[in-house]
Amino acid sequence: MTGFEITGASAADMEMIRAWADEEGWNPGDTDRFAFAVADPEGFLVGRLDGEPAACISAVRYGAGFGFIGFYIARPAFRGRGYGIRLWQAGMERLDGRLVGLDGVVDQQDNYRKSGFRSAWNNVRHEGVPQGAALDAAGTDGADGVEIVDAATLPFRQLAAYDRRFFPASRDAFLSAWTGLPGRTALAAVRGGRIEGLGVIRPCSSASRIGPLYAATPGVAAALLRRLAEHAPGGEVAVDVPDVNRAATALFTGLGLVPTFEAARMYTGPAPELDLAGLYGVTSLELG
Template sequence: MADLEIASASTADLLLMRDWAESEGWNPGEGDRFAFAVADPRGFLIGRHRGTPVACISAVRYGAGFGFIGFYIAHPSVRGQGYGIQLWRAGMAALDGRLVGLDGVVEQQDNYRKSGFRPAWTNLRYEGVPVPGDPSLPAGVELVDAREVPFERLAAYDRRFFPEPRDAFLAAWTGLPGRTAYVALRDGAVEGFGVIRPGVTADRIGPLYAADQRIAVALLHRLASAAAGRPVSVDAPDVNPAALALMAGAGLTPVFETARMYTGDTPTLDFPNLYGVTSLELG
């Protein structure tokens, strides 16, 4: 294991990491890597054994005090040989001194607890084609293309749901080709926000924020219409029971779960208005 070389991931490496994530059944969104790279260009690490990539991790820094671990994968051909733990240690070292979050799959949660992470809530991935519903909005609320909303308003709204500013990432996440993003406005104030992007097995919706369930339903159906009949998936947090009720009411089925875990106290976020997390890889 002494000859494992750990370095920042190249563009080609990011494509490989996406492929590995797809092989694990995580269904990363198309083009996500471009927003990920903008978030923290040095935050993606690849481990090579004799020149061959064998393991990866992302350790993305936000602001001065927060970091997020994702893409923690060792290739199946080398599992159990210690390469993955070397990437883990390198990623955690890069985030030393920060509050660190991650979304842990069920089989790894005990290992994360041993590394000092504590569960905060469960994200349930709901998937399917939404059944017809009542997408009507409350009086005075309209849905507009997110690109038409002054970015500072959108960024300020996102800060209610994330521990640190992430403006560069948010701009890329919303504006990449192939994505559809809507904002719910009432008298110019943001009361909801959602993005859908293409995925492999289902188009991914995230984030999904809303001031109430009617706005969330309207956003879900408007975003799902961009999928043109394909299945969609949403990672809904059980810390907001209304989110789970909305997904079940839309006819979506839970297919996958992770635990949001932190190394310290759970950040104070706007849980009642959080209907779908942005990304299991970057928070």
């Protein structure tokens, strides 16, 4: 390991990490890195061998008791030489004493289990152009009286409180950046002054990603999806859907979206209590 050094990621490194994730086929958002850096400026690590970037990982702290691992990538030329595991250990040390979550790709899940992670559910990416007729039908289920508004017009504390139903820790700085970055659209579903749904769409290398997508009913989810898809080039979208929400899976399958990618949501301890019935699409596979 002589010449191998682990440092915090610079702004240039964050763009490099995004490019590496793109090469892995993960289709990260074009501007996600700006919200990621706000979440935890010290939570992104890069391993270099004699100055050359070899591997990366994110180990983001939320509050006092939760953390999330993501962006665990070793460059192909450096795999099998122990550099990745060194970075993994550094990331886990940074989150020591916390409940830790991650979204593990299929070929790494056994390794994560050896590190004490256990599967809670699978996030299955559904991708494609939503079919108009099916979207019309889905939008009639429980969406009567719901108004779709720009999320920026609502008090932020209301948005943050709603987000906490679906995420195990407060993440106000991240949420503010995630919903407000240029080039993305954040919409809320409101009924009688109460938030019943939230969705954000962002540009990516290929299909535009929607996440989070929260909704009280499939109809509210469909109503949000309809409006969000208007901001996707060619109408093509991708949503990472928790398979434990069967209504969500049925909705996206019925809209003609097809599974293209899968990752297991895993935790080092008991899975936190979340409103899984209202979780139609997770925010990010990298930061939870």
